[in-house]
Amino acid sequence: MEFNESVLVKREHDDDVTPVEGKSQWMTLHCGQCNAVLSDSSCVCGEASSLDAVMCLKVTDDVIVTDVKRMGHAGDLANCIYSRLKCGGCSGAVGKVIHAAPFHLSALRSFFLLSKANVSCYVLNSSQTVKASTLSFDQKPFRENMAKTKETFESTLAQMASLKARIGERNAFRKQKK
Numbered sequence: 001m002e003f004n005e006s007v008l009v010k011r012e013h014d015d016d017v018t019p020v021e022g023k024s025q026w027m028t029l030h031c032g033q034c035n036a037v038l039s040d041s042s043c044v045c046g047e048a049s050s051l052d053a054v055m056c057l058k059v060t061d062d063v064i065v066t067d068v069k070r071m072g073h074a075g076d077l078a079n080c081i082y083s084r085l086k087c088g089g090c091s092g093a094v095g096k097v098i099h100a101a102p103f104h105l106s107a108l109r110s111f112f113l114l115s116k117a118n119v120s121c122y123v124l125n126s127s128q129t130v131k132a133s134t135l136s137f138d139q140k141p142f143r144e145n146m147a148k149t150k151e152t153f154e155s156t157l158a159q160m161a162s163l164k165a166r167i168g169e170r171n172a173f174r175k176q177k178k
């Protein structure tokens with residue numbers, strides 16, 4: 001799988017997890033048992049904290065969606081229709097995909113929900129393998145990202161305006177000399 005763009009935000013204000021340094025983390029997600037590659041950070045689009053799972057838009061061929069559709073009767077998946085995900089390497093359970101869900105879980109439908117307890121991450125920046133449970137995959141709110149982008153854009157615009165003014169002054173000075 002290719003790495004495109006990904007922003008994984010380290011968890012803050014939580015002493016139980018070890019945040020990995022750096023704003024953006026490039027990583028591959030692996031089966032916790034046999035290390036088969038399941039996905040990568042470019043496909044991660046958040047965390048389903050109620051299910052303790054990483055939400056992935058895409059997974060590798062090593063993630064097998066089991067054909068059996070199950071109905072959750074109790075717990076977090078009550079009234080959901082879901083299939084289990086298993087690892088193609090070792091057949092171990094690696095997560096779930098929800099096909100139908102009550103309103104409060106409807107945003108999770110069709111995502112590959114990789115169970116953090118069964119996944120490890122190889123962090124490219126540090127060349128370290130860490131348990132997915134030690135990382136937060138929460139995405140920054142969209143508005144916060146937009147505000148940051150606007151700030152960067154305005155700063156660049158101000159720099160360009162300043163540069164343009166200086167070039168204008170220099171040209172005027174040269175004309176005077178002639």
Ligand SMILES: [Zn+2]
Nearest residue numbers: 031034087090
């Ligand atoms: Zn496996």
